[in-house]
Amino acid sequence: MHFRRKVLIKLMYFGDLLLLGISLLGVLWMFYAQNNSLLAFEEFLALRIKLENFLVGAFIVGIWHVGCASFGLYESRRLSTISQEIPDILKATSLVAFVTGGIAFFFQIEMVSAGVLLSFWILSTVLICLSRVGVRITLAWMRRKGRNLRNILIIGTNPRALAFAREIQTKPELGYRLLGFVDEPWDGLNHEHLGNVSILSDLKKFPGFIRTFSVDEVLIALPFRSFYQEAAQVVAQCEEQGILVRVLGDLFSPRLAKSSIDEVGPHPTFSLNTGAIGDQAILIKRAIDLIIALPSVILLLPFFAVVAVAIKCTSPGPVFFIQERVGLNKRLFPFIKFRTMVQGAELQQVELEHLNEVDGAAFKITNDPRVTPLGRLLRKTSIDELPQLINVINGDMSLVGPRPLPVRDLQEFYEDWHRRRFSVRPGLTGLWQVSGRSSTSFSKWMELDLHYIDKWSIWLDLKILFKTIPAVMKGSGAV
Numbered sequence: 295m296h297f298r299r300k301v302l303i304k305l306m307y308f309g310d311l312l313l314l315g316i317s318l319l320g321v322l323w324m325f326y327a328q329n330n331s332l333l334a335f336e337e338f339l340a341l342r343i344k345l346e347n348f349l350v351g352a353f354i355v356g357i358w359h360v361g362c363a364s365f366g367l368y369e370s371r372r373l374s375t376i377s378q379e380i381p382d383i384l385k386a387t388s389l390v391a392f393v394t395g396g397i398a399f400f401f402q403i404e405m406v407s408a409g410v411l412l413s414f415w416i417l418s419t420v421l422i423c424l425s426r427v428g429v430r431i432t433l434a435w436m437r438r439k440g441r442n443l444r445n446i447l448i449i450g451t452n453p454r455a456l457a458f459a460r461e462i463q464t465k466p467e468l469g470y471r472l473l474g475f476v477d478e479p480w481d482g483l484n485h486e487h488l489g490n491v492s493i494l495s496d497l498k499k500f501p502g503f504i505r506t507f508s509v510d511e512v513l514i515a516l517p518f519r520s521f522y523q524e525a526a527q528v529v530a531q532c533e534e535q536g537i538l539v540r541v542l543g544d545l546f547s548p549r550l551a552k553s554s555i556d557e558v559g560p561h562p563t564f565s566l567n568t569g570a571i572g573d574q575a576i577l578i579k580r581a582i583d584l585i586i587a588l589p590s591v592i593l594l595l596p597f598f599a600v601v602a603v604a605i606k607c608t609s610p611g612p613v614f615f616i617q618e619r620v621g622l623n624k625r626l627f628p629f630i631k632f633r634t635m636v637q638g639a640e641l642q643q644v645e646l647e648h649l650n651e652v653d654g655a656a657f658k659i660t661n662d663p664r665v666t667p668l669g670r671l672l673r674k675t676s677i678d679e680l681p682q683l684i685n686v687i688n689g690d691m692s693l694v695g696p697r698p699l700p701v702r703d704l705q706e707f708y709e710d711w712h713r714r715r716f717s718v719r720p721g722l723t724g725l726w727q728v729s730g731r732s733s734t735s736f737s738k739w740m741e742l743d744l745h746y747i748d749k750w751s752i753w754l755d756l757k758i759l760f761k762t763i764p765a766v767m768k769g770s771g772a773v
Contacts, residue, residue, distance in 0.1 A: 536717020
């Protein structure tokens with residue numbers, strides 16, 4: 295849900311360019327048609343379509359995008375109102391109209407007069423404002439229906455914390471699901487003011503709570519003068535596990551998390567988000583995922599059928615092995631791969647725990663007796679992993695990222711900083727795959743995952759994808 299919200303906001307970029315283009319073409323046609331009453335719109339579109347005109351148009355579109363992006367029109371606006379967004383739209387369309395006029399003057403485009411520019415500015419501003427209102431209405435409707443929600447936990451039960459809780463509870467269009475409060479017992483606490491929300495944990499048990507439950511955001515509303523150390527500790531604990539933090543009041547200086555300021559009604563919040571994979575990166579990664587995964591699945595369907603027949607003919611049981619794995623923010627999803635073990639292999643794992651050859655929260659046996667002969671070949675060549683392209687298309691996984699772990703492995707984690715790997719979507723391949731896979735120690739594995747999160751770039755993703763091919767062909771570290 296969180297990803298879909300970000301994608302929707304980012305896709306408004308394409309809508310803005312379309313609206314700006316419609317505005318300019320519409321205004322030009324209206325002004326031109328005044329002097330050419332018999333000119334049809336199709337004839338207008340066919341006027342002077344030359345290479346130089348196309349290049350100038352492409353340049354103008356690029357300038358439009360830069361102008362709109364410079365005023366933050368494509369950032370998440372979940373915690374802002376339309377009245378706060380309209381001034382930014384006015385600034386963006388004013389800049390766009392001014393720059394368009396400058397380009398028209400430089401290239402001597404006679405059709406773009408002062409009247410055209412004024413009409414273009416008015417029409418584009420109105421259309422973009424209306425589009426934003428439409429998006430907000432749609433998102434508000436979805437959130438009232440229980441979709442696109444974010445799980446939030448509030449630290450503190452003082453009047454400021456309770457006021458913030460009432461704010462998000464009375465505004466379902468913000469898209470927050472209040473899980474509850476975290477606080478120490480104190481005299482004078484009026485439980486009636488908590489409403490239908492309860493205190494889920496105290497500060498000592500807070501790390502254990504966020505290890506177990508799906509928490510998207512934590513809001514700290516503690517009185518900093520008396521609880522500064524406790525609040526700072528909460529920030530550090532959330533930072534370790536990659537959970538976004540909002541703070542009512544004072545600011546912090548975290549080692550990794552990036553800060554931003556948002557508002558919930560009259561409440562300013564200071565957000566701390568860990569890692570380099572931000573809003574724009576999510577959209578770029580998703581586009582790359584779909585561009586590669588969709589045609590790959592279509593092309594591989596005949597090969598999938600051959601593998602499926604081979605599995606059925608060599609051992610009894612289903613073709614696919616489907617297991618709950620831990621994904622983004624510890625949400626569980628059905629992980630798909632070709633079955634490489636005998637039927638009921640999961641039930642035998644307890645009996646084989648003493649043969650585990652790796653340290654930490656992982657389970658690997660070089661000569662696992664549960665693996666079928668065909669399964670050993672599928673694992674060696676990583677063919678068993680190919681159905682995870684379906685997980686990529688569904689949005690549960692990405693092509694590149696930390697590998698998704700079974701629930702059993704999550705329960706074995708012994709360091710909180712390991713859990714920050716769950717702050718991004720898991721991947722089909724990653725630094726671990728191109729660095730020896732199962733021959734890499736668990737601690738090194740976790741370090742590679744966090745290095746990827748902190749140093750992410752498009753080029754790093756492409757580099758990992760290209761390195762995965764020879765790693766798979768060599769069977770490096772495969773078991």
